[in-house]
Amino acid sequence: MESTIVSAENINAYYGESHAIKNINIKINRNEVVAMMGPSGCGKTTFLRCINRMHELIPNARAEGVMKLDGEDVYKMNVIYVRYKIGMVFQRPNPFPNMSIYENVIAGYLLNGISVPKADKDVIVEKSLTSAALWNEVKDSLHKKGTFLSGGQQQRLCIARAIAMQPDVILFDEPTSALDPISTSSVENLFHELKQNYTLIIVTHNMQQAARVSDRTAFFYLGELVEFDDTKVMFTNPKDQRTQNYITGRFS
Amino acid sequence: MEFSNQQNQSLAMQQSVRFTISGKEKNMVAAFFLSLILGPLGLFYSTTVGGIVMTVIGGLILLASKLTESPFLLKWGLIMVWIVSMIWSYNTAKKTIKNAEKRLMFRNAESLLYKILIFILAFAITIPLIVILVYIIKQGVTQVNWHFLTHVPAPVGETGGGILNALVGSFLMVIMAAIVSIPIGMAAGIYLSENAKTKLAHYAGLCVDILQGVPSIVVGIVIYFWIVKPVGTFSAVSGSVALAIMMLPIVIRSTEQTLKMLPDSLKEAALSLGVPYHRVMLKVIVPCGFSGILSGIMLSIARVVGETAPLIFTAFGNPYLSGAVTKPMESLPHLIFTYATSPYDEWHNLAWGASFILLVFVLTLNIITKVITRKWKVQL
Numbered sequence: 035m036e037s038t039i040v041s042a043e044n045i046n047a048y049y050g051e052s053h054a055i056k057n058i059n060i061k062i063n064r065n066e067v068v069a070m071m072g073p074s075g076c077g078k079t080t081f082l083r084c085i086n087r088m089h090e091l092i093p094n095a096r097a098e099g100v101m102k103l104d105g106e107d108v109y110k111m112n113v114i115y116v117r118y119k120i121g122m123v124f125q126r127p128n129p130f131p132n133m134s135i136y137e138n139v140i141a142g143y144l145l146n147g148i149s150v151p152k153a154d155k156d157v158i159v160e161k162s163l164t165s166a167a168l169w170n171e172v173k174d175s176l177h178k179k180g181t182f183l184s185g186g187q188q189q190r191l192c193i194a195r196a197i198a199m200q201p202d203v204i205l206f207d208e209p210t211s212a213l214d215p216i217s218t219s220s221v222e223n224l225f226h227e228l229k230q231n232y233t234l235i236i237v238t239h240n241m242q243q244a245a246r247v248s249d250r251t252a253f254f255y256l257g258e259l260v261e262f263d264d265t266k267v268m269f270t271n272p273k274d275q276r277t278q279n280y281i282t283g284r285f286s
Numbered sequence: 287m288e289f290s291n292q293q294n295q296s297l298a299m300q301q302s303v304r305f306t307i308s309g310k311e312k313n314m315v316a317a318f319f320l321s322l323i324l325g326p327l328g329l330f331y332s333t334t335v336g337g338i339v340m341t342v343i344g345g346l347i348l349l350a351s352k353l354t355e356s357p358f359l360l361k362w363g364l365i366m367v368w369i370v371s372m373i374w375s376y377n378t379a380k381k382t383i384k385n386a387e388k389r390l391m392f393r394n395a396e397s398l399l400y401k402i403l404i405f406i407l408a409f410a411i412t413i414p415l416i417v418i419l420v421y422i423i424k425q426g427v428t429q430v431n432w433h434f435l436t437h438v439p440a441p442v443g444e445t446g447g448g449i450l451n452a453l454v455g456s457f458l459m460v461i462m463a464a465i466v467s468i469p470i471g472m473a474a475g476i477y478l479s480e481n482a483k484t485k486l487a488h489y490a491g492l493c494v495d496i497l498q499g500v501p502s503i504v505v506g507i508v509i510y511f512w513i514v515k516p517v518g519t520f521s522a523v524s525g526s527v528a529l530a531i532m533m534l535p536i537v538i539r540s541t542e543q544t545l546k547m548l549p550d551s552l553k554e555a556a557l558s559l560g561v562p563y564h565r566v567m568l569k570v571i572v573p574c575g576f577s578g579i580l581s582g583i584m585l586s587i588a589r590v591v592g593e594t595a596p597l598i599f600t601a602f603g604n605p606y607l608s609g610a611v612t613k614p615m616e617s618l619p620h621l622i623f624t625y626a627t628s629p630y631d632e633w634h635n636l637a638w639g640a641s642f643i644l645l646v647f648v649l650t651l652n653i654i655t656k657v658i659t660r661k662w663k664v665q666l
Contacts, residue, residue, distance in 0.1 A: 088558060093483070117560030124558075128551040131664040132573040142559040145569050181664075192555070199559060 039064045039233050040085060040203055045099035047080050047089055054080045056257045058099075062203075062250075067225055067234045069248035069265065071241060073280070077257040078237045082205050085235065086120040087113050104202065118142075121196030121204040126212045127188030129180035129195070136176040138191055139163060142199040158198050165231075166194035167224050186217020193224065197232070204228065206236040210243065222247050241281055245269050253277045310382065314392065317379035321371040325364070329371045332379040340371045419645070426642025429635050435643075438607050439621075442630055449640045451607045452621040458609065459522055459601060459617060460591050463529035468583055471534050475541025475579075476567060482546070491542075498535035505531050506596035514600055522608075522615035525601030532593060533586040540582020544575040577662040581655040588651040592644060594619035618644045 040062040047055045055077035062068050070078040083089040084097045087108060101108040108116050129138045139159045143150050150158070159176070163169040168190040172183070180191050189209060196204050210218040225234055225247045238244050244251050245265060252262040253276070261274045272278050312332050320328030326340035347363035350356075383389050433448060440447025474490065481487045505528050513524040548571060556566040572579070597603075602614040603624060618640055626637035 086558065088554065091554075091557060114560040114562060117558055122558035124551055124554060126551055128549070128555040130552070130555065130570060130574070132570070132576075141556070142561075145556055145559060145561040145565055147565070195555075195559070 043100040047097040050094040069244035072254035076254040121201035125208045138180040162194040162198040312379040314379040317375040321375040425638040429639030451616040455615040456617040462526035467530040467533040471537025478542040479545035503595035506599040510599035520602035520614040522611040528596035529590040536586035544578030584655040
């Protein structure tokens with residue numbers, strides 16, 4: 035059964051005068067993995083940041099249109115609630131350097147001042163780290179600083195941190211571009227697991243990655259959504275000439 | 287085949303000799319020693335123009351020192367002329383050396399010489415510090431004992447006495463100044479680092495720089511006219527206000543610089559978890575920059591605890607133990623100032639002891655700061 039969880043209607047985003055993304059309409063279903071690909075500067079990250087309203091943090095940046103999460107307008111909701119519901123993982127692993135691994139996982143609760151009984155905390159930490167495929171590697175060093183982990187482990191820690199808040203959607207902004215191939219594959223394998231419980235939106239400029247992990251793929255070019263279709267169709271039989279050119283590497 | 291080989295060889299030769307040196311080759315060692323002995327005249331060996339220039343300058347210095355009858359000008363002027371001649375002569379001779387290997391050898395020798403020179407200079411600048419430290423320790427350490435730390439200064443003619451009043455006064459005033467200036471300074475520092483591009487931040491930053499440059503005696507006078515005169519009495523509080531003003535720019539700048547070094551991704555990580563802005567600042571950004579902020583605070587305390595000038599017009603000084611913050615109060619630097627300028631040997635010893643204590647305190651603060659920055663520094 036498919037149901038829309040994120041729907042964008044006529045989203046436009048600006049940085050000052052420059053029009054970064056133009057009239058994007060997209061509907062993303064529950065429990066699917068959507069990859070967004072396109073050349074650098076095509077607006078895919080900007081669009082991603084419009085979903086959980088991180089875009090508006092940049093000075094002079096603004097977004098227009100209707101972004102719906104489960105039928106509710108994100109731009110009219112409390113921004114804090116929006117970000118509870120939509121988790122985010124960044125390009126570079128960014129665990130909190132002043133916190134232990136344990137604290138990093140429940141950072142969402144700690145920093146928001148949500149009090150959780152110790153037993154529940156333990157459960158949340160174990161569950162989140164297990165779903166992030168990190169539990170076995172760090173279960174003996176939960177109280178060490180998170181920054182001592184390797185890059186790939188740090189990125190999975192950040193994923194665990196996002197999962198711990200039990201969001202509906204998790205946004206990934208080029209999550210593997212700072213990682214080596216082995217760490218990349220461990221993060222990619224994770225996507226298949228996470229799909230059972232969450233909706234994943236992944237920005238990538240790595241086409242192979244989009245092909246490997248996603249159910250559907252969106253192609254952005256110069257701030258426009260050129261094509262959005264099943265990944266198989268996108269990579270075998272794209273309808274738009276520009277998509278064709280991009281996946282065959284005919285323009286940069 | 288043979289032809290192309292030859293061509294290759296000549297090409298290689300052209301490449302290895304990037305520039306050709308024309309003219310007669312001069313001996314560098316001879317050039318150096320000639321000008322060491324003969325000064326500007328020895329310079330004629332390697333460069334005629336240089337010889338003329340330096341001889342004229344040397345002559346002018348001779349003339350000027352004759353006219354002004356200044357042995358100082360004669361001595362140091364000629365030494366400078368000699369040194370310049372030696373370097374000039376050596377350098378011009380060096381440029382005539384045709385053998386590349388020989389040039390290289392001399393270059394290596396030169397860089398070794400520079401390394402030794404820098405080492406010696408670095409060592410030399412620590413000597414004044416060591417001399418001061420040793421002197422103050424020698425003069426002061428014999429004064430310090432438990433009695434010295436727990437008694438107020440004895441009146442003229444009596445032996446014994448200590449600096450308890452100054453210790454208590456300095457402690458109270460610095461604590462009061464810190465309580466006021468640390469929160470304000472940190473808040474201002476956070477604002478400056480977060481809103482670096484706004485107009486207000488620009489002008490506030492400018493004010494901080496100017497405030498840092500204001501001489502401490504000027505701060506003292508200003509506080510005298512603002513607080514001491516209207517109230518009608520010297521007081522510890524007015525001294526604290528002066529010290530707080532001295533502390534502010536250091537705290538603000540160190541907070542700002544520390545927080546600016548933290549990556550934006552850290553803030554985004556917290557914001558993306560739905561954490562409100564003020565909590566992001568208080569629970570993520572400030573803790574991550576804590577070691578830097580704390581070391582700034584420690585340094586500012588070390589700075590103001592030794593300030594005498596702003597206290598002369600404000601806290602004034604008090605020979606008795608006093609905890610009343612609205613009354614005049616003694617402080618360590620002020621005690622040193624009054625007792626060192628007094629005509630009594632007993633009092634001079636007291637001042638030396640107080641200097642020693644102050645020095646130990648400042649040194650300890652600095653060492654603690656170093657340890658903190660190293661130990662608590664957050665690994666990013």
